Amino acid sequence: MSLIVQKFGGSSVSDAEHIFNVANIITKAYSQGNDVIAVVSAQGDTTDELIEKANEINSHASKREMDVLLSTGEQISIALLSMAIEKLGFPVVSLLGWQAGFNTDTDYGNARIEKVCADRIRKELDKKNIVIVAGFQGINKYGDITTMGRGGSDTSAVATAAVMHADVCKIYTDVEGVYTADPRRVPSAKKLDVISYDEMLELATLGAQVLNNRSVEMAKKYNVEVEVLSSMKNTPGTIVKEAARLEKMLISGVTTDNNVARISVINIPDKPGFAFKLFSKLASKDINVDIILQSIGRNPTKDISFTVTENQLEDAIKILEKYIEPIDNSKILYDKNVAKVSIVGTGMETHVGIASMMFEALFEAQINIHMISTSEIKVSVLISSDDVDTALNAIHKKFFSSIE
Amino acid sequence: MSLIVQKFGGSSVSDAEHIFNVANIITKAYSQGNDVIAVVSAQGDTTDELIEKANEINSHASKREMDVLLSTGEQISIALLSMAIEKLGFPVVSLLGWQAGFNTDTDYGNARIEKVCADRIRKELDKKNIVIVAGFQGINKYGDITTMGRGGSDTSAVATAAVMHADVCKIYTDVEGVYTADPRRVPSAKKLDVISYDEMLELATLGAQVLNNRSVEMAKKYNVEVEVLSSMKNTPGTIVKEAARLEKMLISGVTTDNNVARISVINIPDKPGFAFKLFSKLASKDINVDIILQSIGRNPTKDISFTVTENQLEDAIKILEKYIEPIDNSKILYDKNVAKVSIVGTGMETHVGIASMMFEALFEAQINIHMISTSEIKVSVLISSDDVDTALNAIHKKFFSSIE
Numbered sequence: 001m002s003l004i005v006q007k008f009g010g011s012s013v014s015d016a017e018h019i020f021n022v023a024n025i026i027t028k029a030y031s032q033g034n035d036v037i038a039v040v041s042a043q044g045d046t047t048d049e050l051i052e053k054a055n056e057i058n059s060h061a062s063k064r065e066m067d068v069l070l071s072t073g074e075q076i077s078i079a080l081l082s083m084a085i086e087k088l089g090f091p092v093v094s095l096l097g098w099q100a101g102f103n104t105d106t107d108y109g110n111a112r113i114e115k116v117c118a119d120r121i122r123k124e125l126d127k128k129n130i131v132i133v134a135g136f137q138g139i140n141k142y143g144d145i146t147t148m149g150r151g152g153s154d155t156s157a158v159a160t161a162a163v164m165h166a167d168v169c170k171i172y173t174d175v176e177g178v179y180t181a182d183p184r185r186v187p188s189a190k191k192l193d194v195i196s197y198d199e200m201l202e203l204a205t206l207g208a209q210v211l212n213n214r215s216v217e218m219a220k221k222y223n224v225e226v227e228v229l230s231s232m233k234n235t236p237g238t239i240v241k242e243a244a245r246l247e248k249m250l251i252s253g254v255t256t257d258n259n260v261a262r263i264s265v266i267n268i269p270d271k272p273g274f275a276f277k278l279f280s281k282l283a284s285k286d287i288n289v290d291i292i293l294q295s296i297g298r299n300p301t302k303d304i305s306f307t308v309t310e311n312q313l314e315d316a317i318k319i320l321e322k323y324i325e326p327i328d329n330s331k332i333l334y335d336k337n338v339a340k341v342s343i344v345g346t347g348m349e350t351h352v353g354i355a356s357m358m359f360e361a362l363f364e365a366q367i368n369i370h371m372i373s374t375s376e377i378k379v380s381v382l383i384s385s386d387d388v389d390t391a392l393n394a395i396h397k398k399f400f401s402s403i404e
Numbered sequence: 405m406s407l408i409v410q411k412f413g414g415s416s417v418s419d420a421e422h423i424f425n426v427a428n429i430i431t432k433a434y435s436q437g438n439d440v441i442a443v444v445s446a447q448g449d450t451t452d453e454l455i456e457k458a459n460e461i462n463s464h465a466s467k468r469e470m471d472v473l474l475s476t477g478e479q480i481s482i483a484l485l486s487m488a489i490e491k492l493g494f495p496v497v498s499l500l501g502w503q504a505g506f507n508t509d510t511d512y513g514n515a516r517i518e519k520v521c522a523d524r525i526r527k528e529l530d531k532k533n534i535v536i537v538a539g540f541q542g543i544n545k546y547g548d549i550t551t552m553g554r555g556g557s558d559t560s561a562v563a564t565a566a567v568m569h570a571d572v573c574k575i576y577t578d579v580e581g582v583y584t585a586d587p588r589r590v591p592s593a594k595k596l597d598v599i600s601y602d603e604m605l606e607l608a609t610l611g612a613q614v615l616n617n618r619s620v621e622m623a624k625k626y627n628v629e630v631e632v633l634s635s636m637k638n639t640p641g642t643i644v645k646e647a648a649r650l651e652k653m654l655i656s657g658v659t660t661d662n663n664v665a666r667i668s669v670i671n672i673p674d675k676p677g678f679a680f681k682l683f684s685k686l687a688s689k690d691i692n693v694d695i696i697l698q699s700i701g702r703n704p705t706k707d708i709s710f711t712v713t714e715n716q717l718e719d720a721i722k723i724l725e726k727y728i729e730p731i732d733n734s735k736i737l738y739d740k741n742v743a744k745v746s747i748v749g750t751g752m753e754t755h756v757g758i759a760s761m762m763f764e765a766l767f768e769a770q771i772n773i774h775m776i777s778t779s780e781i782k783v784s785v786l787i788s789s790d791d792v793d794t795a796l797n798a799i800h801k802k803f804f805s806s807i808e
Contacts, residue, residue: 020461
């Protein structure tokens with residue numbers, strides 16, 4: 001007998017038919033003799049509909065009240081799912097975030113789990129109940145409802161699996177697992193059987209959007225084995241765990257990110273501390289800077305280029321204009337027509353020449369590289385967004401054609 | 405400075421416009437220097453929509469899960485109302501049933517408040533916050549959400565007023581107060597300035613549907629002054645309090661109830677205990693028997709007639725058929741084409757002849773009386789439902805024409 005945590009996203013419980021599909025998955029695991037805890041998100045577009053309702057009243061409503069409103073989404077889905085499981089004749093109980101003991105900090109709308117007090121969950125499992133838990137939501141030290149931001153249900157599920165020492169945390173979704181590239185754009189993309197936490201983290205950060213980033217960090221921290229799989233197909237998914245590597249694969253995947261813009265500040269003083277001040281200015285306004293490229297100083301001036309997400313471009317420019325203005329000859333340039341292509345894989349730690357394989361693929365496809373950034377398990381390049389699909393396929397072919 | 409509890413029903417918060425109307429009423433009272441606690445129901449038809457959602461999944465869902473589902477209704481309305489009050493620039497906080505400390509018994513779907521632990525409400529009032537409380541819902545000893553059944557928000561409001569020693573509990577509704585008869589059917593019906601708890605109780609029981617019965621019982625028990633008034637018109641309503649009586653009015657009102665059916669069991673043995681056993685059989689199946697008429701025994705048999713609510717008629721007949729079957733010659737008859745007309749007033753306690761004034765009015769209108777039932781402050785008659793509007797107007801005219 002195992003203890004299994006399952007997590008179902010909003011599209012998996014969007015209507016009665018989907019809810020019964022999920023109820024069948026849960027009760028099947030229970031019938032096989034397992035203890036089952038299922039963490040559930042709000043139905044389909046519920047969250048967006050609730051936000052719209054709030055905006056009709058007050059588009060600057062407090063985050064506290066937004067959380068009171070938004071947390072009704074999962075409350076509805078756990079009740080309906082429990083009713084479906086009752087209909088199938090199984091013992092079940094639903095628990096809200098505060099009942100399940102998800103203690104969070106006080107950052108409404110983006111709260112982090114500080115502790116899971118799972119006494120109630122344990123008590124219900126002891127009674128042989130299937131336990132349905134509302135994801136995404138918790139309670140803070142004031143006794144108020146908090147929500148964890150988009151994707152928070154993944155974190156709720158992994159945290160539950162961690163504190164309960166579950167054997168596995170199965171994240172059911174609308175894809176069959178983690179792929180070597182987006183299968184809609186790279187027809188030869190392959191589903192990975194296994195991927196490491198670090199690789200998954202890089203992929204999540206890079207916008208692969210299969211698993212919420214915080215949840216992967218937490219899974220890594222508490223060594224929770226996570227499986228990403230489809231709620232509609234009865235096939236094995238991708239297992240995320242420590243230090244997993246398939247011998248013949250040098251990298252785990254190729255991803256792209258179009259939500260990126262390049263800013264160049266040219267002719268700035270070539271003096272110590274200037275770049276530091278510039279980036280701390282941006283950081284203080286919550287603007288994330290990604291790839292940074294600094295020209296070698298040609299006294300008295302130098303150039304700095306860096307990327308930000310496209311929706312933060314405008315804010316970043318405003319801050320820079322205020323800061324750069326007094327300096328003669330310096331200029332701010334920007335380019336939205338860029339995209340980031342990245343390869344991720346722990347194989348880079350042990351194999352040399354992986355970055356150059358990527359550059360070779362791009363060269364063969366006649367694609368110009370604007371900027372390069374590397375980490376221990378990732379190489380990212382900035383290219384023109386017109387080239388992004390060509391680049392994605394060229395790189396994927398270079399690394400995966402041998403195992404096709 | 406006073407402490408005011410206000411209660412707003414579902415139609416008062418049905419959309420953004422109504423919500424801002426309510427927000428204006430609340431903030432006006434707050435601006436006048438009062439502490440304000442507002443108890444709110446679910447928006448418009450939310451509860452019915454949620455029930456429909458549940459029925460799609462499981463029409464026999466557990467009451468516990470129904471309560472998890474239904475309690476989202478008020479959660480949405482308190483959040484939206486708080487957002488509207490924030491928009492108007494006032495300090496506000498919303499509290500769910502469990503946060504406001506509504507401790508109930510474990511009777512899901514029809515829970516009774518056992519205790520209000522109002523520490524959190526007090527703390528928020530001390531911080532000069534307007535406090536918006538979700539009506540209808542509470543928490544039981546297991547830490548589970550309970551709901552109080554239809555009209556439960558009235559009870560939440562009165563309980564809050566009782567425990568907080570509020571100066572008044574204002575129940576805002578879509579009528580302007582309590583009337584001497586239904587103004588849609590009796591054009592000359594008058595709004596009462598004052599009515600006693602007992603009269604209000606009889607009216608509530610008789611289906612006047614202005615105030616929930618439990619809430620009036622609680623108001624009486626804790627001597628809470630309640631005002632029933634319109635949320636759309638800025639006029640005084642009807643005050644419900646102890647032993648209030650307008651000199652010139654003999655009765656407070658006339659009500660009718662069409663949801664009634666008469667059952668007659670004829671030719672039953674004229675032996676002690678038979679009627680007792682028959683009614684205890686019905687009571688054990690939760691069938692409420694109202695007016696009872698027993699013929700004088702003509703040894704060896706007698707007849708018993710009584711009324712039940714129309715929707716319990718079928719169940720009652722089934723139980724009776726099972727019970728009566730073995731007895732020779734006895735027969736069960738029923739009539740759905742009946743209605744109950746009642747007059748209510750504490751004046752009856754001190755004035756004689758009030759019942760006969762009612763009978764006189766019915767005689768003058770040529771209406772046949774099937775059955776009669778009286779209490780200290782109420783007289784009810786059962787008549788043909790075809791006559792009910794004629795009877796209502798005739799009786800109202802008899803008692804109130806002098807003060808028209």
